[in-house]
Amino acid sequence: MLEASNLRSGYGRIEVLHGVDLRVERGEVVAVLGPNGAGKTTLLNTLFGLTNVYSGSVNYEGRSIVGLKPHELVKLGLSYAPQLGNVFSELTVVENLVMGAYVRIRDPGVKRDVEEVFKLFPELEKRRNQKAKTLSGGERQMLAVARALMSRPRVLLLDEPTSGLSPKAGSALMSKIRDVRSSGVTILLVEQNVRRALEVADRVYVLIGGRIVRESPASELKIEEVEKLFLSAKA
């Protein structure tokens, strides 16, 4: 459904991804695991048209999407919940959700979709008229994911959805991500937290220093092995 081949990208003259190969099949949850600075956010930014592609290809449903702008990608069915700045603190829960549907904000279906999203996130419905800044960390992350769903994506990109959350809030969020997958959305998430990612992923890649060093079904991945790879990156 989504495939990057020999993808090189970065900022200005600084190349961050040095030839990444990765694919996400329809219905999968794929996790890209990597330590801080590995290039995880850059990878999502690149797939979502926010970072310069130097060479290589990115195909979505069989067509090249290199050079397309984020709003064009949203129309094609991609959505992104970035790690930072993913909700508007001064807006209410409902207002944030409506903003998530900005590509079709005049569509009368948006109201109905807000209610649909609340079925997946009843804890947000209770707080529908509260400003986002009054939510707990876990609720805010749920809002970020819910907001990304408002464009009715077929593929959802998630940047470290559980970072900064308590263990309890983190597992609650991962269980929501499983619900999102069951609703038919394909998911690519990036994580530093290997154990958390393995709660939801079908398949994983390990990204170190802008290179994929390992690909594996989640069930065959040894956490200790990934931890060793992470440590080698710090050395």
Ligand SMILES: Nc1ncnc2c1ncn2[C@@H]1O[C@H](COP(=O)(O)OP(=O)(O)O)[C@@H](O)[C@H]1O
């Ligand atoms: N806007 C930017 N301009 C220049 N370099 C950046 C920018 N954002 C990230 N980088 C660099 O790219 C590398 C990878 O960063 P990032 O993709 O944020 O890693 P991760 O998300 O895995 O922690 C780091 O060396 C970082 O300093």
Ligand SMILES: [Mg+2]
């Ligand atoms: Mg990051």
